[in-house]
Amino acid sequence: MQDIIKAIEEASIKIKELIETGDTGKSEQENSTGDTQLKLDIASDVIIEDIFKTIPSIKAIVSEEQEEIVSLNEDGEYLIAYDPLDGSSLVDVNLSVGSIYGIYKGGFDAKSIIASVYVVFGPRVEMVVAIDDVKMYRLKKGKFEFIQNIVLEEKGKLNAPGSTQNCWAPYHKELIDDIFNDGYRLRYSGGMVPDLHQILLKGGGLFSYPGTTDRPKGKLRQLFEVFPFAYTYEKANGQAVDGFKRALEVETTHIHDTTPCFFGSNTEINRVLEVYKKNG
Ligand SMILES: O=P(O)(O)OC[C@H]1O[C@](O)(COP(=O)(O)O)[C@@H](O)[C@@H]1O
Numbered sequence: 475m476q477d478i479i480k481a482i483e484e485a486s487i488k489i490k491e492l493i494e495t496g497d498t499g500k501s502e503q504e505n506s507t508g509d510t511q512l513k514l515d516i517a518s519d520v521i522i523e524d525i526f527k528t529i530p531s532i533k534a535i536v537s538e539e540q541e542e543i544v545s546l547n548e549d550g551e552y553l554i555a556y557d558p559l560d561g562s563s564l565v566d567v568n569l570s571v572g573s574i575y576g577i578y579k580g581g582f583d584a585k586s587i588i589a590s591v592y593v594v595f596g597p598r599v600e601m602v603v604a605i606d607d608v609k610m611y612r613l614k615k616g617k618f619e620f621i622q623n624i625v626l627e628e629k630g631k632l633n634a635p636g637s638t639q640n641c642w643a644p645y646h647k648e649l650i651d652d653i654f655n656d657g658y659r660l661r662y663s664g665g666m667v668p669d670l671h672q673i674l675l676k677g678g679g680l681f682s683y684p685g686t687t688d689r690p691k692g693k694l695r696q697l698f699e700v701f702p703f704a705y706t707y708e709k710a711n712g713q714a715v716d717g718f719k720r721a722l723e724v725e726t727t728h729i730h731d732t733t734p735c736f737f738g739s740n741t742e743i744n745r746v747l748e749v750y751k752k753n754g
């Protein structure tokens with residue numbers, strides 16, 4: 475596993491350079507979910523794949539930016555699903571973006587996830603590794619240095635409500651309004667990585683990306699986005715659910731499947747479960 479973390483560190487240093495100097499324009503291609511790929515999405519995907527190809531412990535990889543699973547080493551132990559540049563459309567307005575990695579063993583599904591890593595590219599570059607606990611590192615002079623463990627409080631103060639509001643179910647709108655009425659503050663940049671990182675570091679709160687009338691299965695992708703963060707939130711003493719059950723119990727039928735998702739500290743997630751149970 476250490477070789478994989480080292481590979482992610484190496485890729486992140488290159489992606490940081492790419493973000494700082496690369497072309498933020500669109501490519502001519504679409505990915506499997508139908509998003510127009512930016513040149514930066516494709517270039518960061520190539521950086522990661524090239525580095526992972528050199529690691530013998532990796533059996534196969536799958537990227538948000540590629541159609542199929544890529545087999546690397548027959549005898550490898552680990553499977554990695556990754557989103558090379560999450561929130562890439564925020565690069566041109568100079569907001570924070572990130573990379574997300576889910577490390578799986580045995581299959582590309584929720585029950586097989588055994589570790590998760592994400593990297594935030596903001597004013598500083600930070601890497602958060604969840605294995606047994608959640609550890610944060612910061613890039614300083616070309617090296618990732620341990621900074622702190624991350625543990626959520628029971629209840630937070632931030633609310634990050636995602637997706638198109640005029641497509642929300644009435645009970646979802648009521649839940650979000652009630653949370654604001656209880657004094658929570660809006661914190662939503664449109665980048666899953668910095669938005670979830672902020673909630674983790676500020677002690678807690680709620681990030682939601684529900685199923686909506688236009689996208690009943692939500693937008694965020696199970697293998698590359700939802701399961702890795704679900705793993706991190708659970709290891710940080712928080713929770714991640716699809717409205718009704720743990721996100722890590724959601725079935726995957728296709729590598730690019732999406733799911734509604736909610737991440738947060740215990741108080742807020744219990745509140746989501748109560749409202750969805752009554753209405754869903
Ligand atoms: O603009 P919306 O609908 O709230 O969606 C925002 C979400 O979409 C994403 O940008 C999707 O990720 P990609 O940029 O990798 O496609 C998340 O980072 C973010 O949480």
Ligand SMILES: [Mg+2]
Nearest residue numbers: 557560561699
């Ligand atoms: Mg993404």
Ligand SMILES: [Mg+2]
Nearest residue numbers: 557559560561
């Ligand atoms: Mg992406």
